[in-house]
Amino acid sequence: MALLRHTPKEIKERGALVVNPAKTCQPIGAMYASLGIHGCLPHSHGSQGCCAYHRSTLTRHYKEPVMASTSSFTEGSAVFGGQANLLQALQTIFAVYDPQVIAVHTTCLSETIGDDVPQIIKKSYDEGKIPEGKIVFNASTPSYQGTHVTGYANMVKAMVTRLVKKADVPNGKAVILPGWVEPSDMKEIKRLVSLLGIPFVMFPDTDGVLNTPMTGHHNFYPKGGTKVEDIAKAGDAKHGFSLGHVATQPALEELETKFKVPGTALDLPLGLLATDRFINALRTVYGVAVPEEIDVERGQLVDMMSDMEQYLWGKKVALAGDPDQLITLTEFLKSMGMDVRHIVTGTEGNYVDTRLKELNPEANIKVGGDMFLLHQWIKNEPVDLLISNTYGKYIARDEDIPFLRFGFPILDRQGHQFFPTVGYQGGLYLLEKILGLLMDRQDRDAPESKFELQM
Amino acid sequence: MIEQKPDAGQMKEELLAKYPSKVAKKRDSQMVINKVEEEEKVPAILANSRTAPGIITQRGCTYAGCKGVVLGPTRDIVNITHGPIGCGFYSWLTRRNQTDAGVDGDNFMMYSFSSDLHEDNIVFGGEKRLEQTVQEAFDIFHPKAISIFSTCPVGLIGDDVHAVAKRMKEKLGINVFGFSCEGYKGVSQSAGHHIANNQLFRHIVGLDDEVRGQTKFRVNILGEYNIGGDAFVIENLLERCGFEMVASFSGNSTYGSFANSQTADLNVVMCHRSINYVAEMMETKYGIPWFKGNFIGANATAKTLRKMAAFFEDQELSDRTEAVIKEELEKVEVERLKHEARCKGKTAMLFVGGSRAHHYQELFTELGMKTLAAGYEFAHRDDYEGRKVIPTIKVDADSRNIEELHISKDDEKYRKYLAERKERLEAQGYEFRDYKGMMPEMDADSLVIDDISAFETEKLIETWKPDVFCAGVKEKYVIQKMGIPCKQLHNYDVGGPYAGFAGAVNFYKDIDMRVNSPIWKLIQAPWQEAVAA
Numbered sequence: 005m006a007l008l009r010h011t012p013k014e015i016k017e018r019g020a021l022v023v024n025p026a027k028t029c030q031p032i033g034a035m036y037a038s039l040g041i042h043g044c045l046p047h048s049h050g051s052q053g054c055c056a057y058h059r060s061t062l063t064r065h066y067k068e069p070v071m072a073s074t075s076s077f078t079e080g081s082a083v084f085g086g087q088a089n090l091l092q093a094l095q096t097i098f099a100v101y102d103p104q105v106i107a108v109h110t111t112c113l114s115e116t117i118g119d120d121v122p123q124i125i126k127k128s129y130d131e132g133k134i135p136e137g138k139i140v141f142n143a144s145t146p147s148y149q150g151t152h153v154t155g156y157a158n159m160v161k162a163m164v165t166r167l168v169k170k171a172d173v174p175n176g177k178a179v180i181l182p183g184w185v186e187p188s189d190m191k192e193i194k195r196l197v198s199l200l201g202i203p204f205v206m207f208p209d210t211d212g213v214l215n216t217p218m219t220g221h222h223n224f225y226p227k228g229g230t231k232v233e234d235i236a237k238a239g240d241a242k243h244g245f246s247l248g249h250v251a252t253q254p255a256l257e258e259l260e261t262k263f264k265v266p267g268t269a270l271d272l273p274l275g276l277l278a279t280d281r282f283i284n285a286l287r288t289v290y291g292v293a294v295p296e297e298i299d300v301e302r303g304q305l306v307d308m309m310s311d312m313e314q315y316l317w318g319k320k321v322a323l324a325g326d327p328d329q330l331i332t333l334t335e336f337l338k339s340m341g342m343d344v345r346h347i348v349t350g351t352e353g354n355y356v357d358t359r360l361k362e363l364n365p366e367a368n369i370k371v372g373g374d375m376f377l378l379h380q381w382i383k384n385e386p387v388d389l390l391i392s393n394t395y396g397k398y399i400a401r402d403e404d405i406p407f408l409r410f411g412f413p414i415l416d417r418q419g420h421q422f423f424p425t426v427g428y429q430g431g432l433y434l435l436e437k438i439l440g441l442l443m444d445r446q447d448r449d450a451p452e453s454k455f456e457l458q459m
Numbered sequence: 460m461i462e463q464k465p466d467a468g469q470m471k472e473e474l475l476a477k478y479p480s481k482v483a484k485k486r487d488s489q490m491v492i493n494k495v496e497e498e499e500k501v502p503a504i505l506a507n508s509r510t511a512p513g514i515i516t517q518r519g520c521t522y523a524g525c526k527g528v529v530l531g532p533t534r535d536i537v538n539i540t541h542g543p544i545g546c547g548f549y550s551w552l553t554r555r556n557q558t559d560a561g562v563d564g565d566n567f568m569m570y571s572f573s574s575d576l577h578e579d580n581i582v583f584g585g586e587k588r589l590e591q592t593v594q595e596a597f598d599i600f601h602p603k604a605i606s607i608f609s610t611c612p613v614g615l616i617g618d619d620v621h622a623v624a625k626r627m628k629e630k631l632g633i634n635v636f637g638f639s640c641e642g643y644k645g646v647s648q649s650a651g652h653h654i655a656n657n658q659l660f661r662h663i664v665g666l667d668d669e670v671r672g673q674t675k676f677r678v679n680i681l682g683e684y685n686i687g688g689d690a691f692v693i694e695n696l697l698e699r700c701g702f703e704m705v706a707s708f709s710g711n712s713t714y715g716s717f718a719n720s721q722t723a724d725l726n727v728v729m730c731h732r733s734i735n736y737v738a739e740m741m742e743t744k745y746g747i748p749w750f751k752g753n754f755i756g757a758n759a760t761a762k763t764l765r766k767m768a769a770f771f772e773d774q775e776l777s778d779r780t781e782a783v784i785k786e787e788l789e790k791v792e793v794e795r796l797k798h799e800a801r802c803k804g805k806t807a808m809l810f811v812g813g814s815r816a817h818h819y820q821e822l823f824t825e826l827g828m829k830t831l832a833a834g835y836e837f838a839h840r841d842d843y844e845g846r847k848v849i850p851t852i853k854v855d856a857d858s859r860n861i862e863e864l865h866i867s868k869d870d871e872k873y874r875k876y877l878a879e880r881k882e883r884l885e886a887q888g889y890e891f892r893d894y895k896g897m898m899p900e901m902d903a904d905s906l907v908i909d910d911i912s913a914f915e916t917e918k919l920i921e922t923w924k925p926d927v928f929c930a931g932v933k934e935k936y937v938i939q940k941m942g943i944p945c946k947q948l949h950n951y952d953v954g955g956p957y958a959g960f961a962g963a964v965n966f967y968k969d970i971d972m973r974v975n976s977p978i979w980k981l982i983q984a985p986w987q988e989a990v991a992a
Contacts, residue, residue: 005562007569010600017599019597021593022544022575029545051611051642052510053520057549059933064553069937071913079860082615082643089512096513099479100914112543113643147543148581148612218981220942222917228782296755350544395551398569405929 006402011376023376024395026324027350029147030155032058033184034109035072037159040190040208042229043104043168045097046072049090049142050111065413066187066214066421071224073097073106077113087118087127094128098135103225105232108142109159115146116361139232141166151351152412153250153326156184160195160255163207167232170239171261177241178286179205180264181255183248183272183328184412185224185426187215187228192274192424193247196283199298202290205241215421239263241287247282247426248272248328249355272328273426275336275434276305301428308435309340315442315459317341320385322377324348324392325358325411327371333391333410334363336431342389346381348373375399389441406441410434465831465923467492467906473922474915482511489909491898499845499899506909507839509857517810517836517931520642522546524651524837526608528733529659532556532639532684532709533717535565537602539572541589541620542610546642555950557688565602565713572596576612585618590644593627593635604663604714607637614641634714636662647837647910648734649813650861656736657864659708659717659726664741665872666718673703676771677723680909681738681749682730682814685710687955689962693754696787696959700764700780708734721745724877725770727763729753731894732813732838733903736864742892743866746874748881753892756821757791757963769889787960795825798967803827805926805974808919810911810934811948813838817897819929819948822957822966830901831910831923834908836931843907845896913937926974942982944973 031048035058038046038182044172048055055074062070075081075089090108097106108121121142128134143162145155160181182193191211197204212228238244238259244267246256258269268289272284279302320343323330327349334344344364349356352372360369368381375392379399382390390400393411399405409417424430443459450456471490475483488505495501497842510516519527522540527550530538540547551571560566574592576585593605605627607620620637628635640654670677678697683690690710697704706712706720726738726749739750748770750761761784768780805829807823809816816833823830837844841849881891898907908915916934920941928938931949938945946952946969954969956962 009563010567010570012599015598016595018595018599020574020588021539021595022547022571022573023599024551024571025544025548025573025575027544028548031545047513051520052516052518052525052647053642054545056517056519056523056933057545060553060931063932063936067936069940070933071515071937073513073515076514076516077611077643078509078646078857079644082611082641092511093513095479096482096511100477100513100912101515101842111611112545113615116612116615124785139789146578148576148578151544216940218940218942218982220940222940224917224936235665236918305900390562442965 007398008402011383013380013381015377015384017381022087022374025350025374026348026378027151029112029113029152030145030150030158031109031147032061033152033155033157034107034143034145034159036062036184036210036272037156037163037208037212038107038109039070040210040229041105041107041235042231043225044107044229045103045105047093047097047106047108048072048111048112049086049108049119050075050160051077054111061357061413064415067418068214068216068421069222070214071190073101075114082117082366083114085117086114087124089241090119090121090124091128091133094140095133097139101224103138105139105141107159108140109145109155110142111145113146115148130289141168147210153184153328153351157251157254160208163235163257164255164258164260165237167235168238168259168263169236173240174242174295175237176203177237178202178204178290179238179241179244179259180204181246181252182206182208183251183397185212186424188420188422188424189426192427194431195297196427197286199295200283200286200290200292202286206230207235207238212361238265241265243267245270245285245413250327250351250353251349270384271332274332275431276302276309276339276428277335278332279427279431298428305428305431305435308432312435312439313341315439315446318343319389319442320345320387321389321391322346322378322387322398323384324375327351329355329411331356331359331363334360334399336434338363340435345385345387346378347377348375350374387440396416406445408441470906470919470922474918477914480513485511491907493901493905493907494903495899499895501844501896501898503842503848504833504843504907504909506843507646507837507858508855510910513642516910517738517933518647518910519647521640521644521651521654522608522610522642523550524648524733525638525640525655526550526651528648528684529655529709530606532558533712533714534558534560534568535603535713537567537572537596537600537605538608539592539596539605540608540610541574541576541585541592541618542576543612544573544575546610547571554684555953556710557685557691559691567600567602581612581616584616585613586623589618589620589623590627593623597633599629604634604636607635609637609639609641611642614639618799634662646857649837649839650857652733653736653861656734656740657862658739660737660864663714663717664737665721667715668722668872669719670722671719675703676701676773676776677703677705677726678727678767679706679708679720679723680704681726681728682734683707683710683754684730685953686949686955688808689754689956690956692956692959692962696760696764696783699783700768701776702767708737716821721747721872723747725749725767727767728896729754729869730814732842740866744869745872747879748877748891749754750793750891753818753821754958754961755818756825757788757960758825759818759821760959760963761788766889770841770880770884772818791963794964794967798971799825799827801971801975804829806831806923807927807929808925809833809921809929809948810836810908810916812836815844815948816929817842817900820900822963822970825963826967826970828926830905831925832906832908832919833897833901834911836910838909841894841896843896843898845899845910846892846894853941871898894987910977917941926971942979944976944979946970946973
């Protein structure tokens with residue numbers, strides 16, 4: 005019995021209706037990015053429901069506390085504006101939850117009303133309502149523009165605009181601006197840059213925030229996250245690197261324009277080639293030698309790719325996810341001879357459209373598509389592997405396709421908090437997962453005569 | 460386990476001390492030290508009141524209460540979220556409402572439908588886009604009915620979803636109806652429940668008068684949402700006892716069952732908060748009496764079944780019901796004793812929902828556990844203190860914004876014999892149309908907190924160290940980081956069912972696991988100092 009039993013094979017053009025979205029709204033991305041600042045409480049300027057939904061979704065994905073506050077709009081605020089709510093919220097938050105930083109993001113409600121959040125924050129500073137040494141800043145994240153990835157991008161850019169300072173004392177640091185990746189990925193990126201011996205500041209950094217240990221104590225502000233004083237140093241840095249064009253290139257450009265820190269926009273370092281470009285860019289700018297440890301990791305990945313080629317070559321893949329991930333994931337899959345057939349992302353943009361089409365000239369690609377369309381494509385041209393967030397499990401079961409959970413949100417499996425998919429190590433992990441799925445399927449389906457002991 | 464009785468007064472003082480004076484003043488009336496006087500009189504609590512901005516609250520919004528809670532479990536309506544993509548995404552399959560559509564039945568619950576408003580729609584209006592969305596949904600899915608849920612910006616930009624629904628209903632020839640459930644209306648999900656009740660009643664209930672199935676003992680179960688399969692357990696029990704379940708609002712429900720629900724003779728209300736409006740309106744219009752039942756807890760289930768049977772004044776039905784109860788209770792008792800031995804004397808706190816914080820105390824009592832503190836997320840005073848306080852509830856501006864339907868008797872369909880039976884039974888002491896609330900059933904000196912905050916949650920746990928804390932997903936991992944197990948009562952930690960007799964046994968097992976799990980003793984490594992108690 006099909007779960008998605010009403011999904012027809014025949015594809016009808018749609019101009020308005022979205023079914024089973026491959027995206028969600030800006031504020032959740034802003035909330036996630038804000039959690040990557042140490043001692044920061046994300047604040048949602050809108051209805052209670054926004055904050056509740058975002059906290060719930062992030063919590064289900066990480067199985068971790070996700071603290072954030074809300075302006076709790078009611079009908080009155082919707083009519084008269086949310087200034088009074090935000091002013092009262094700031095006062096209450098500092099009294100009760102005592103954060104170092106409050107990162108305010110907006111919602112479709114407060115944006116439609118037209119609340120001038122920077123002005124409200126300025127007013128709070130002017131009236132002495134923000135305690136000495138505490139910071140309140142904002143990002144504009146209307147839900148009716150862009151997607152969750154845009155929200156992340158806007159919040160990271162706001163960190164550059166509002167938190168970075170220039171003291172004109174060069175500190176030689178590299179500024180690493182990771183795209184929307186997992187805490188495990190953030191940790192892996194830090195490890196690789198450290199191995200290269202390059203001094204750096206990375207923000208946001210959710211490692212140590214959304215992958216915390218059980219201690220018998222709830223740290224309202226966990227140990228992880230980039231400290232504001234470290235973010236501030238980015239203005240005197242030597243070079244900036246954004247990892248993912250959609251998620252963090254806007255922040256990189258802001259760093260370049262506002263603070264004259266030269267920057268290199270890189271892809272998310274996912275898979276062999278993108279990780280090569282990442283290491284190579286850092287190596288070149290800093291004139292450092294790549295340590296043997298990294299060479300070994302790279303070699304191990306290539307080794308596994310070449311050893312296992314026969315299980316991967318020509319296998320058809322369908323993907324749903326976010327732009328930065330899709331670009332380098334398809335590159336990675338193709339570097340192993342896999343055949344990426346269908347790709348959807350809910351996040352629109354010419355850049356991702358061009359890159360995906362360059363990388364996959366033969367594939368069905370819809371930038372601004374949904375998972376309903378992806379499913380229809382699969383019905384018309386079946387695949388051997390589906391890679392998407394948890395919602396893909398319904399398609400995978402209906403069409404009996406091996407399914408790799410990758411992206412956001414993952415609501416039904418564990419591991420993404422701890423095991424990276426970026427870097428060479430991440431490539432190995434992804435590859436091991438993919439091989440496991442494809443080889444399990446071969447074992448499941450093989451007739452007696454073809455059932456193999458060795459693979 | 461606690462050695463001495465915790466001091467609720469001192470706790471309340473400590474909690475209030477943290478807040479700015481204005482917030483503290485309000486919280487003061489939202490925290491009550493329980494005291495039960497004669498005629499079940501309890502102290503007044505402030506509930507269904509705005510959360511102070513900046514407070515980290517459990518509460519969600521009106522849209523969540525309407526689309527997520529009440530309409531979410533219905534499988535054969537195409538529920539379209541009108542707004543930017545987020546709200547439709549977050550309410551997509553996240554409430555664990557189970558349904559059984561059979562092999563070929565309509566089931567749209569695994570789909571998320573949205574009009575996905577963009578900036579130009581916010582500027583120029585979204586009605587045209589909504590119309591196109593409804594048309595496209597109809598062309599692809601051909602559902603029996605389509606509903607439209609408004610999100611925050613919809614009200615602000617002035618889209619008339621009801622006019623669009625009316626136009627599309629005429630054009631498509633199927634039922635299309637809208638909900639003005641913008642997130643900012645009201646103070647919590649509760650407003651959304653009311654809005655959902657209104658529109659269900661206005662647009663669906665009463666459309667189909669054909670009596671199908673058994674003509675006798677026809678009941679509706681109201682305010683049951685089939686989380687983890689609860690409704691399946693209840694359906695099975697009712698069938699075995701000999702009742703005909705006409706409709707469920709809305710666990711495992713269909714559009715057709717709502718349309719036909721006025722053919723039932725009795726409404727049994729589970730979650731008073733979210734569905735009492737439909738019960739009231741059905742009584743006014745059709746003469747169908749209702750009473751507050753409860754299928755959470757083995758004893759509560761037995762009591763509810765007996766009361767249902769008694770309503771029909773039929774010996775055979777009562778005998779059959781008693782036989783089911785006897786058979787089930789015997790099985791339950793074996794399990795209960797086993798788990799009670801391991802759980803007795805342990806303590807619980809429940810802060811969740813609009814009825815669950817009350818209902819689940821039944822199960823803890825059956826396990827010999829004590830409830831130290833409890834409160835609701837979005838309930839009203841009547842859910843705490845009982846319906847007797849309804850006439851004294853001050854209607855504030857937020858509640859006044861929610862439409863109150865004025866229903867009158869339907870002269871054709873009103874069943875006088877039901878009203879007469881009600882009167883007769885009442886004379887014998889049968890209580891209808893009543894809910895006594897949570898507080899009269901709680902111990903004196905237990906702490907009752909409405910709309911508990913994240914700060915208060917942590918402070919309560921730190922100080923009173925309950926053996927289990929019941930809440931929702933946003934609270935779960937905070938509680939567990941503190942070394943205290945959390946039982947989620949919204950999604951049951953992907954467990955359940957917990958309703959009925961079979962459900963009670965499941966709950967005993969799950970709580971036994973939570974409070975006796977060895978994991979909580981493994982937090983410290985041998986070389987780490989124990990965290991100061």
